[in-house]
Amino acid sequence: xxxxxxxxxGGVAGAEAASQLLKLGFNVTxxxxxxxxxxxxxxxxxxxxxxxxxxxxxxxxAEGLSGNNFRLLLNTDILNIERxxxxxxxxxxxxxxxxxxxxxxxxxxxxxARIKEEYGYGIYENVxxxxxxxxxxxxxxxxxxxxxQEPKRIGFVHCVGSRDEKxxxxxxxxxxxxxxxxxxxxxxxxxxxxxxxxxxMDLRMFGLQFEDLYREAQEKWGVNFIRGRVSEAxxxxxxxxxxxxxxxxxxxxxxxxxxxxxLMVGFVPSAGTQNIGKILNLEFTPEKFLKPSDEHIDTYxxxxxxxxxxxxxxxxxxxxxxxADARAAVLKIKQYLEExxxxx
Amino acid sequence: xxxxxxxxxxxxxxxxxxxxxxFYIRSCIRQNLWPGSETAFxxxxxxxxxxxxxxxxxxxxxxxxGYHTDVVPIETTMTVVARLFALMTERGYENMITSCxxxxxxxxxxxxxxxxxxxxxxxxxxxLKKATGRKFKVPHNLAxxxxxxxxxxxxxxxxxxxxxxxxxxxxxxxxxxxxxCHYSKMFPHKGIGGxxxxxxxxxxIEDWGGEVIDxxxxxHCCGFGFRQYLVKANRGFSIACTKKKFxxxxxxxxxxxxxxxxxxxxxxxxxxxxxxEMEGKTYSENNDGIPILTYEEVAGLVMGYDPWDLGMQMHQxxxxxxxxKMGVDYDPKKKYLDKNGNSMGSPEKPNVLNFxx
Amino acid sequence: xxxxxKPKIPxxxxxxxxxxxxxxxxxxxxxAEYIRKYEPSYxxxxxxxxxxxxxxxxxxxxxxNIRRLNVFLMRGEIDEINxxxxxxxxxxxxxxxxxxxxxxxxxxxxxKEGIKKIKQNEQL
Numbered sequence: 001x002x003x004x005x006x007x008x009x010g011g012v013a014g015a016e017a018a019s020q021l022l023k024l025g026f027n028v029t030x031x032x033x034x035x036x037x038x039x040x041x042x043x044x045x046x047x048x049x050x051x052x053x054x055x056x057x058x059x060x061x062a063e064g065l066s067g068n069n070f071r072l073l074l075n076t077d078i079l080n081i082e083r084x085x086x087x088x089x090x091x092x093x094x095x096x097x098x099x100x101x102x103x104x105x106x107x108x109x110x111x112x113a114r115i116k117e118e119y120g121y122g123i124y125e126n127v128x129x130x131x132x133x134x135x136x137x138x139x140x141x142x143x144x145x146x147x148x149q150e151p152k153r154i155g156f157v158h159c160v161g162s163r164d165e166k167x168x169x170x171x172x173x174x175x176x177x178x179x180x181x182x183x184x185x186x187x188x189x190x191x192x193x194x195x196x197x198x199x200x201m202d203l204r205m206f207g208l209q210f211e212d213l214y215r216e217a218q219e220k221w222g223v224n225f226i227r228g229r230v231s232e233a234x235x236x237x238x239x240x241x242x243x244x245x246x247x248x249x250x251x252x253x254x255x256x257x258x259x260x261x262x263l264m265v266g267f268v269p270s271a272g273t274q275n276i277g278k279i280l281n282l283e284f285t286p287e288k289f290l291k292p293s294d295e296h297i298d299t300y301x302x303x304x305x306x307x308x309x310x311x312x313x314x315x316x317x318x319x320x321x322x323x324a325d326a327r328a329a330v331l332k333i334k335q336y337l338e339e340x341x342x343x344x
Numbered sequence: 345x346x347x348x349x350x351x352x353x354x355x356x357x358x359x360x361x362x363x364x365x366x367f368y369i370r371s372c373i374r375q376n377l378w379p380g381s382e383t384a385f386x387x388x389x390x391x392x393x394x395x396x397x398x399x400x401x402x403x404x405x406x407x408x409x410g411y412h413t414d415v416v417p418i419e420t421t422m423t424v425v426a427r428l429f430a431l432m433t434e435r436g437y438e439n440m441i442t443s444c445x446x447x448x449x450x451x452x453x454x455x456x457x458x459x460x461x462x463x464x465x466x467x468x469x470x471x472l473k474k475a476t477g478r479k480f481k482v483p484h485n486l487a488x489x490x491x492x493x494x495x496x497x498x499x500x501x502x503x504x505x506x507x508x509x510x511x512x513x514x515x516x517x518x519x520x521x522x523x524x525c526h527y528s529k530m531f532p533h534k535g536i537g538g539x540x541x542x543x544x545x546x547x548x549i550e551d552w553g554g555e556v557i558d559x560x561x562x563x564h565c566c567g568f569g570f571r572q573y574l575v576k577a578n579r580g581f582s583i584a585c586t587k588k589k590f591x592x593x594x595x596x597x598x599x600x601x602x603x604x605x606x607x608x609x610x611x612x613x614x615x616x617x618x619x620x621e622m623e624g625k626t627y628s629e630n631n632d633g634i635p636i637l638t639y640e641e642v643a644g645l646v647m648g649y650d651p652w653d654l655g656m657q658m659h660q661x662x663x664x665x666x667x668x669k670m671g672v673d674y675d676p677k678k679k680y681l682d683k684n685g686n687s688m689g690s691p692e693k694p695n696v697l698n699f700x701x
Numbered sequence: 702x703x704x705x706x707k708p709k710i711p712x713x714x715x716x717x718x719x720x721x722x723x724x725x726x727x728x729x730x731x732x733a734e735y736i737r738k739y740e741p742s743y744x745x746x747x748x749x750x751x752x753x754x755x756x757x758x759x760x761x762x763x764x765x766n767i768r769r770l771n772v773f774l775m776r777g778e779i780d781e782i783n784x785x786x787x788x789x790x791x792x793x794x795x796x797x798x799x800x801x802x803x804x805x806x807x808x809x810x811x812x813k814e815g816i817k818k819i820k821q822n823e824q825l
Contacts, residue, residue: 114352117540122349215801218744222737224775227748234560235345237595242560247723249748250772256725576714584718622717 003027003337006090006099008078008276011039012061012319013311014105016326017333019064024334029097030065031073031090033272037061039107045137047319048175048182049209057319081280088306101306101333104282104290105326106272108312111161111169111265118232119157119263126241127233127261130156130176133183142190143260147239151194151259154187155243156180157230158200162266171287173266174316177204180264181217188221197224197258199245207318226254233261267316280304290314299325300332308333345558350541357528357538361495362439362485367432368399371444372409374606380655382443384644385489392503392647393496397441400431406442408450412570422468423475425454430472430480438484441492445605446570448488449526452534455482488527490604490639494536494544497551505648508554510599511671516555520598520634521545522589522612524605525565539563545602548639552646561592568607586615590627590634597628600635600666602642612636613660620696631698633661645672652678664700676700728777732815735825736774736808743808745801746771752795752805758788767795767805774812779819786812 003026007014010032018030036042038061044054065072073092080091081102090097113121113129121127125146136143145151158180162173177200184196203225205211217223228245236242241261247254269289277284283291283303290309292299300308310329311322366389370382389395407424410416432440442448458465465482472478493500508517523542528535537543540563546556567585572578589612593601603609613636620626626633636659637645644654651672656663657679667674679700680690693699736743753759753768765788773781786809795805818825 114349117353117538120349122352123346123541125346214747215745218747219741222744225747232563234562235558236560244722247772247776250723250769250776250778252721252723252778254723254725254776579715580718583715584720587717588720618713619717622713 003101004029004087004097004099005101005103005333005337006088006097007031007103007105008081008090009039009105009107009272009311009313010034010037010072010074011105011107011311012041012057012322013107013313013326013329014039014103015061015065016323017103017105017310017330018070019061020327020330021333022064022067022070024330025069026334026337027069027071029071029073029099031076031078031092033075033077035074037065037072037074041319043131043138044134046182046186048178049207049213051182051186078276078279081276083306101308101337102280103308103310103329103333104273104276104280104302104313105309105311106276106313107270108267108273108316109270111167111268113160113263113265115167116160116164116263119160119230119261120233120235120241121263124233124235124239124241124261126151126235126239126259127263129160130179130183130262130264133187133262137183137186143187145239145260149259150191153195153197153256153258154184154191154260154262155230155241155256155258156184156196156198156262156264157243158198158264159229160263160265161268163201169266169268169287171316172204174204174206175318176264176266177202178207178210178213180262181205181210181213181223183262184223185213185217185221188223195224196221197226197256199226199228199230199243201227201229207320228254267312269313273313280307282307282309285314298332300329301336306336308336353541354537354543357533357536357543359491359534359536360485361487361491364395364439365437366395366397366439366441366492367435367437367483368397368489369403369406369428369440369442369444369447370399371442371447371606372405373610374443377606377610377658378638378641378655379658380644380653381638381640384640384649384654385443385493387649388500388640388643388647389492389496393499398435398437400435403428403431406444406447406450408444408446409570411450412446413574414571419468419471421450422454422457422464423471425451426468426472426480427476427478429483430476430478432483433479433481438481439487440483440485441487441489443489443606445488445490445524445526446607448486449524449530451486452531455486456531458482488544488604490527490544490548491536493639493643494547497548500643500646501551504552504646506646506670506672508549508552508642508646508670510669512669516553517599517669518557518597519549519554520557520559520593520596520601521549522562522566522601522603522605522608524603524608525569527604545604545639548642549602552642557593557596557598559593559596561589564589564592566605566608566611568605568611570607582611583615583618586611587619590616590619593634594627598634599669600637602637602639604639606638609636609638617660617694617697620694624696626697631696632665633697635659635661635663635666637663645670650674660697662698662700665698723776723778725776729779729819730775730777731825732779732782732812732819733775733777735815736811739811740804740807742801742803743771746803747801748772749800751798751800755794755798757792757794758790762788765789767809771808779816782812783816786816 007030015037018028021028038058076092079093087100228248230245233241233243285291290313293301310326407416407421411421528539532539567582573582616633651674680688750768758765
């Protein structure tokens with residue numbers, strides 16, 4: 001079978017799709033703009049719900065990417081994709097590639113928390129994002145504030161950049177609630193005497209074991225949950241952050257001082273996703289993610305024949321769901337490539 | 345504090361301020377409480393910077409205070425403001441500047457309403473024609489008087505003789521800046537620096553040698569708000585707002601507070617007296633209180649004017665400790681003398697706040 | 702130059718409104734820790750409100766709301782609890798419906814115990 005598939009984006013979706021396509025006997029070229037595959041997975045320390053190490057999953061991803069039919073292009077940006085007699089011509093600026101089908105797996109970016117001026121990210125040192133906190137977990141050892149002090153109180157703000165009219169993102173980013181609960185427990189693990197607070201609007205614990213995580217956070221680790229959206233964060237003279245939130249369950253406004261404020265930033269479609277979508281004239285959803293052909297029965301095809309999408313470039317997803325999504329896309333691609341259509 | 349983060353925010357909220365040929369709308373209550381402020385503004389802009397500023401003797405209140413107390417309906421306010429525009433158009437000007445921050449807020453709100461709902465503008469034109477026979481053109485540029493001082497702050501610095509530094513220690517004076525709510529909270533893009541981190545007063549203080557303090561209740565309203573203040577029984581709400589701000593800024597030990605709204609100035613100044621009488625508490629060392637200055641008074645001090653010409657004897661919280669800190673030479677004996685050297689009378693001494701003679 | 706005589710304090714006609722915010726840093730949260738220690742199931746509360754929905758007292762008296770009292774307890778607002786906690790009849794319906802398995806009756810019993818100790822300045 002001499003069919004070529006070109007995959008744009010070497011994150012979880014792209015790499016897993018590549019693995020499965022290779023197993024099915026196709027030729028695969030995988031282009032990734034960073035210097036390693038795995039995408040955002042490489043930034044996470046431990047994954048929900050079981051808190052297993054992300055490196056185990058990353059290793060699994062890399063195992064399938066080998067063989068003579070596989071070509072890996074790292075540090076490569078895709079500048080243009082055009083149709084050429086039944087297939088596609090993809091150019092990266094330094095080289096051109098031919099393919100019979102294209103899979104877009106360009107993924108997501110995290111929301112730029114500087115846009116929420118009222119939280120003071122980028123202005124007050126002790127306000128960090130969940131991505132930065134995860135990087136600290138990866139480094140290991142205790143968590144310190146940017147100035148090197150041990151925080152006695154840590155606050156997690158849910159829904160930063162998601163479910164927010166003011167920044168234009170109405171949708172829920174799905175995974176931030178369970179990530180906040182996971183990170184709250186991880187903070188308590190390294191700083192057992194600290195107090196940890198999660199400020200939420202709703203707690204979206206949709207997965208099978210997620211409610212158990214919530215229960216464990218309350219029961220075993222003593223994480224406090226305050227239902228209310230943080231309205232503003234300001235700095236005290238000692239650098240600690242004073243936040244104002246309504247304790248909606250008590251019906252009264254509340255103010256408290258935290259030493260470290262962690263913003264749970266949501267998903268936005270990545271710059272690569274938006275770019276590729278424009279190059280290929282793909283349809284976008286109102287939220288600016290890539291739009292699949294059908295919301296139930298075919299979320300892998302697009303309005304462009306031969307162009308397929310997988311992973312978080314179409315909607316926020318957990319890693320488990322991204323794996324499933326990539327494999328399903330592979331099946332769709334296989335069916336497309338084995339179709340006997342004259343003059344294709 | 346990462347200052348680069350703030351600078352990024354400030355750069356996103358810049359606005360166009362006209363260069364010259366201003367039509368000045370005065371404030372209803374300002375001249376009673378802060379005499380000399382508007383005069384100082386005109387002196388700086390007209391005499392020192394040689395700009396063309398006029399005002400019309402026929403101009404009235406903008407009725408912002410009535411609108412915000414539900415006493416005047418919005419249609420009336422729109423018509424009165426339209427009459428101010430008409431006065432401006434008749435004199436051949438198109439740049440309007442207001443002294444009061446509520447005027448600025450009301451006029452901005454009206455202009456935005458007319459922009460989004462053109463039928464309201466048409467209706468206002470009709471009302472004005474029926475009531476007074478005047479016609480008007482919408483101003484080309486609307487700015488608040490503090491925007492103008494902000495725009496020319498570097499020129500004021502060059503012409504000025506004083507700096508906002510402690511004359512004895514050489515350290516920068518620590519300044520709290522307070523912006524009137526109507527400046528940018530409703531329409532963040534109409535204020536320099538936006539709503540979260542307004543820059544108009546920070547720019548002035550920093551260029552004039554001072555240091556600005558960021559404190560947790562920076563955004564909090566002073567409590568003036570018109571409607572709650574006018575009824576005496578509601579004033580507990582207003583004073584609690586100001587008290588909250590003071591409690592929050594106390595830890596930073598500011599030298600003075602600068603504001604650009606007449607109501608805020610009034611409250612921050614007078615409520616310190618009331619809080620000191622009610623609870624015995626002041627927010628500075630040795631019961632001096634924190635002096636509140638309008639931006640024109642600060643500009644005037646930087647320019648080298650005499651504090652008593654700026655009307656600073658009318659402040660409830662005495663400004664002498666600050667003037668001594670800055671090394672301003674003034675004659676304390678002339679405080680309550682008028683231009684001819686006759687006594688103007690003097691106030692009663694408060695129980696708690698220090699008051700110099 | 703000055704009139705040195707002390708002025709009469711005027712009848713102000715208003716006071717200074719009390720701050721309604723729950724000042725988390727200043728509140729006394731010992732009672733919550735006491736309950737967490739002696740009835741650990743208290744930690745499981747998710748404030749779903751099923752207890753208040755079925756509560757006999759909530760249905761028929763003013764303000765008694767066990768879900769909200771529990772939240773006040775967690776935040777250290779002891780005054781609110783003092784005012785209302787004696788209304789509980791210990792009928793036990795709240796415990797029957799709690800989806801998380803909180804032993805609400807015991808929590809209220811220990812709350813009352815703790816409040817008495819605080820009032821008598823005893824160690825919690």
